Each structure stands twice: as structure tokens, then as C-alpha cells.
Amino acid sequence: MDPAATIERNEPILRIKGLCKTYRTGEVEVQALRGVDFEARAREFIVILGPSGSGKSTFLNIAGGLDSASAGEAWFMDHSLTRQSESELTRYRRDHVGFIFQFYNLVPSLTARENVKLVTEIAKRPMKPEEALAMVGLEDRMEHFPAQLSGGEQQRVAIARAIAKRPDVLLCDEPTGALDSKTGIKVLEALTRVNAETGATTLVITHNAAIAMIADRVVHFANGTIASEQRNASRKLPSEVSW
Numbered sequence: 331m332d333p334a335a336t337i338e339r340n341e342p343i344l345r346i347k348g349l350c351k352t353y354r355t356g357e358v359e360v361q362a363l364r365g366v367d368f369e370a371r372a373r374e375f376i377v378i379l380g381p382s383g384s385g386k387s388t389f390l391n392i393a394g395g396l397d398s399a400s401a402g403e404a405w406f407m408d409h410s411l412t413r414q415s416e417s418e419l420t421r422y423r424r425d426h427v428g429f430i431f432q433f434y435n436l437v438p439s440l441t442a443r444e445n446v447k448l449v450t451e452i453a454k455r456p457m458k459p460e461e462a463l464a465m466v467g468l469e470d471r472m473e474h475f476p477a478q479l480s481g482g483e484q485q486r487v488a489i490a491r492a493i494a495k496r497p498d499v500l501l502c503d504e505p506t507g508a509l510d511s512k513t514g515i516k517v518l519e520a521l522t523r524v525n526a527e528t529g530a531t532t533l534v535i536t537h538n539a540a541i542a543m544i545a546d547r548v549v550h551f552a553n554g555t556i557a558s559e560q561r562n563a564s565r566k567l568p569s570e571v572s573w
């Protein structure tokens with residue numbers, strides 16, 4: 331697959347057509363996705379809104395190669411994600427996708443720098459851990475252990491870890507869900523900076539509709555489909571958004 335450096339601005343990076351996902355637990359079936367059509371272009375910053383249970387995480391997990399679809403198609407550039415083998419999906423996740431979740435999942439016995447280094451040691455064309463940590467404003471916290479960092483700082487270490495491998499796609503599932511508004515803003519500032527500086531196409535799920543204004547585009551999920559979409563004529567900085 332092509333390295334990020336060759337991806338042109340506005341080139342479709344993710345394309346999704348008629349995506350469906352049904353979960354079966356014993357006799358019970360849940361239709362988590364009911365025909366989602368979606369496209370994300372290189373460098374776009376997209377916010378995904380929608381009520382709990384509307385399918386946002388399921389959608390993000392399939393786009394990131396963490397889960398399989400029941401029907402429909404998904405592509406990363408011209409590589410199908412819905413027809414790939416498990417090992418090809420693993421390679422897609424490893425080489426092209428950065429994940430950020432609500433909880434940071436840092437290794438408690440390793441410093442911020444060492445947590446990021448875990449990823450850079452196995453990546454193909456990584457940043458230096460110091461570079462990734464500086465990009466999220468943690469140049470002064472590199473030798474701290476997770477317990478010595480605030481929640482927002484730990485999330486920024488998790489962002490540095492996700493971007494250090496220079497992913498083409500950055501998928502964030504409620505990255506500010508566990509944070510108060512002040513630290514949440516710092517995390518969103520880190521994400522917007524990373525998006526601008528690395529060009530990674532960025533998808534952010536949030537419950538907080540106010541965050542929508544920091545995006546290029548806002549996608550609203552409802553009942554397993556995309557109910558509406560809007561493009562922001564101008565973007566706000568995270569610090570200009572009131573929660």
C-alpha cells in the first residue's frame with residue numbers, strides 16, 4: 331500500500347457502501363448498521379455525532395479493520411476491507427490506522443516516551459517518540475509515568491502513540507469522554523494539530539455536539555444509518571467551542 335507522503339489532498343481514503351452489521355447473541359439479533367454510505371478524503375477532519383446505540387463505534391471499528399461487516403463494502407484507498415483475509419486486515423491496522431479510545435490503555439510501568447516507543451519499534455516509517463510527544467505538547471512530560479500524568483495528558487500520550495507510526499487514518503472513539511471540558515479542549519487541540527501537521531484523515535466520535543464546529547464535516551448517525559451530514563463553512567478552534 332502507498333505511503334502517506336504520496337496521498338494527494340482530497341483523494342478518497344475511505345469509501346463505504348451499503349455497510350450492514352448484525353450482531354447475534356443467542357436468539358437475539360441487533361442490526362447495528364443498516365446500510366451506511368460514507369466517504370472520507372485525505373486530510374479531512376470529521377466529527378461523528380449520534381445517540382448511544384446508533385452504530386457509531388461499530389462503524390468506526392469496521393472502518394479500522396477491527397470488526398467485520400455482515401454486508402456491504404468498505405475500502406481503504408483501493409484495498410477492500412470487507413474482502414480481505416485476517417492477516418491483510420492486521421497489516422492494514424498496523425501500517426495505516428491509529429486508534430484512540432476513551433480509556434488510554436497506557437502501560438503503567440513505562441514512561442510516556444517508552445509507551446510511544448513500543449509502537450515506533452515495530453512501525454515501518456515511524457516518527458521519533460520525542461517528535462510525536464512534542465506534537466501533542468508533552469515535550470516536558472516524556473519521562474513521566476502514566477500515574478504522574480493527568481487524564482488529559484495520558485490521553486495525549488495515547489494520541490502520540492497512535493500517530494507515531496504516521497497512520498493515514500486516525501480513528502477516535504469518544505477521546506474526550508472521560509475528561510472535563512478544560513482538559514478535553516487540550517486533547518482536541520492535539521488532535522487538530524496532528525491532523526493539520528501529519529495529514530491523517532481523522533474521524534472523531536463524540537457525544538458533545540458543540541465539538542462539531544471544529545470539524546470540516548459532521549456526520550449524524552441515527553438508528554444504524556447516516557441520517558444527515560453537513561460541511562462547516564468555517565471551522566472553530568477547540569478553545570472557541572463552549573461545552
Ligand code: ADP
Pocket residue numbers: 353354355360361362380381382383384385386387388389551
Ligand atoms: P454507538 O457507538 O452509537 O453507541 P454501537 O455501535 O456501540 O453504537 O452499538 C450499536 C448497536 O449494536 C447497539 O444496540 C449495541 O448494543 C449493539 N452492539 C454493539 N456491539 C455489540 C456486540 N459486540 N454484540 C452485540 N451487540 C452489539
